[in-house]
Amino acid sequence: MMKNKFLTFLNGVDLSFDRVREYERTKHIHRLHPYLGKFIPQLVEIFLKHYFKKGDWVLDPFLGSGTTLIEANTLGMNSAGIEISFFNCLISETKTKKYNLPEVENEIKDILFKTKNFSRWYQNPKQRFTLSKNGYKELTINSDYFNTWFSKRAMQEILFYRNQIKNYKNQDILKIILSRSTRSARQITHYDLARPKKPIKNSYWCIKHRRMCQPIDEALKFINHYSWDTISRLKEFDKLRTNAKIRVIQGDAREVNLNNLPDYKGGKFNGVFTSPPYIGLIDYHDQHRYAYELFGFQNNDKKEIGPAFNGRSREAKEKYKEDITKVFQNINQWLKPKAKIFVVVNDRDGLYLNIAQDCGYKVEAVYHRPVLMRTERDNTKFSESIYCFIKNK
Ligand SMILES: C[S@@+](CC[C@H](N)C(=O)[O-])C[C@H]1O[C@@H](n2cnc3c(N)ncnc32)[C@H](O)[C@@H]1O
Structure with a gap:
């Protein structure tokens, strides 16, 4: 009853x-x-x-x-x-x-450091068009989705990070950091992260911030932010x-x-x-x-x-x-x-x-x-x- x-x-x-x-x-x-x-x-x-x-x-x-x-x-x-x-x-x-927390933390920081170096190289056009000492090159992905929703720079940073993941032990957590960053780096308005309809390629009036906002041009700032955020969330849960x-x-x-x-x-x-x-x-x-x-x-x-x-x-x-x-x-x-x-x-x-x-x-x-x-x-x-x-x- x-x-x-x-x-x-x-x-x-x-x-x-x-x-x-x-x-x-x-x-x-x-x-x-x-x-x-x-x-x-x-x-x-x-x-x-x-x-x-x-x-x-x-x-x-x-x-x-x-x-x-x-x-x-x-x-x-x-x-x-x-x-x-x-x-x-x-x-x-x-x-x-x-997790083995010190090991995860080292890996998250290491891949972040490498991605920052790559991004610095990519943003310098003089270097980009000469043979790189570090073996860097422009990366490609066979995906209409990626070619539509991301700036060139964001796509390069995302693909570089993705290609590095295989060199680490804690690959799943690195995939989660990259996935979260990729979601944030899509060229969408700030007010429609969950169900965006079309990519934003020019400045737009943002309802959330009540001002003109620019389309997202990079992934690195998100990778950086979510790397540190992930480390602190893992530590917090580990105590509980x-x-x-x-x-x-x-x-x-x-x-x-x-x-x-x-x-x-x-x-x-x-x-x-x-x-x-x-x-x-x-x-x-x-x-x-x-x-x-x-x-x-x-x-x-x-x-x-x-x-x-x-x-x-x-x-x-x-x-x-x-x-x-x-x-x-x-x-x-x-x-x-x-x-x-x-x-x-x-x-x-x-x-x-x-x-x-x-x-x-x-x-x-x-x-x-x-x-x-x-x-x-x-x-x-x-x-x-x-x-x-x-x-x-
Ligand atoms: C409402 S969500 C659950 C959310 C969850 N309570 C949480 O806090 O994250 C329902 C989930 O059911 C999953 N789902 C849908 N069809 C399923 C199926 N046939 N077998 C198992 N999972 C399924 C979906 O992928 C989705 O993740």
């Missing part, structure tokens, strides 16, 4: 988290790389603290950028996440990995993390098999904390197109559930419902009897109570929270439900 229809507080905490400031929402490792559609960590934290205990196993079948795993770990809970996109898996893996286990599984949550998960012994998950993709809202692969172009990851966008490119037609909604049901039916085999399943979703089409029924879940409670989209000038208000289901057996 549903206990209360409109719970908006948990343990006296207002679930809107309206007073939580931007720097707290993006604290430590959570802001290692931008990702549209991320949880607010405080929401995950309060639910995990209230409903689970240290040593429990928590599963997130729609891992995204890894928020559930990070919060579970800091609370001493073991966790695993499933994610279809290779790049999102990379974000989650780099955020949650235990526990020895609880974290597993990132690349796969399709409708059919992935968790039997061979390291450290996992059958039926161990005490529950789920997740937020599924919404119908027709975000293309999760396309939002990181630059990273796919740069590193050549396999693109799994056809396996995304509810992508924006499928729209919100009746057929799209039916397919969505069927797919989400498949995911929960698939993961049920690895959940303990009476496992607690939390689903954070804007259920405007009213699908989730039926989905719960089809998956053998009892509705324990439904929480609601207003959400203010604070990112990149998007001040749209909408609300989310947090369904608390209990697995019947």
